[in-house]
Amino acid sequence: xxxxxxxxxxxxxxxxxxxxxxxxxxxxxxxxxxxxxxxxxxxxxxxxxxxxxxxxxxxxxxxxxxxxxxxxxxxxxxxxxxxxxxxxxxxxxxxxxx
Numbered sequence: 001x002x003x004x005x006x007x008x009x010x011x012x013x014x015x016x017x018x019x020x021x022x023x024x025x026x027x028x029x030x031x032x033x034x035x036x037x038x039x040x041x042x043x044x045x046x047x048x049x050x051x052x053x054x055x056x057x058x059x060x061x062x063x064x065x066x067x068x069x070x071x072x073x074x075x076x077x078x079x080x081x082x083x084x085x086x087x088x089x090x091x092x093x094x095x096x097x098x
Contacts (some may be wrong), residue, residue, distance in 0.1 A: 032058075
């Protein structure tokens with residue numbers, strides 16, 4: 001009975017280790033979206049007046065977008081476009097309403 005339990009414990013350890021190995025092969029992706037923050041409002045894009053050390057550090061260690069646009073100035077419609085990959089006319093979110 002103890003050998004059966006130990007067999008299960010070893011199997012669980014093996015599965016957990018295999019899961020960690022598989023998970024480490026995938027990249028970590030952090031997508032940041034801030035309302036009313038243009039490209040000019042971060043030091044990593046060349047603004048010497050606005051101090052953004054954490055954003056600058058993330059950009060230095062990863063990948064940053066140098067060519068992107070917002071398809072609508074309304075935050076909820078823009079977020080819906082990011083999440084669905086569709087234009088506001090396709091997903092139906094046009095305004096922020098509470």
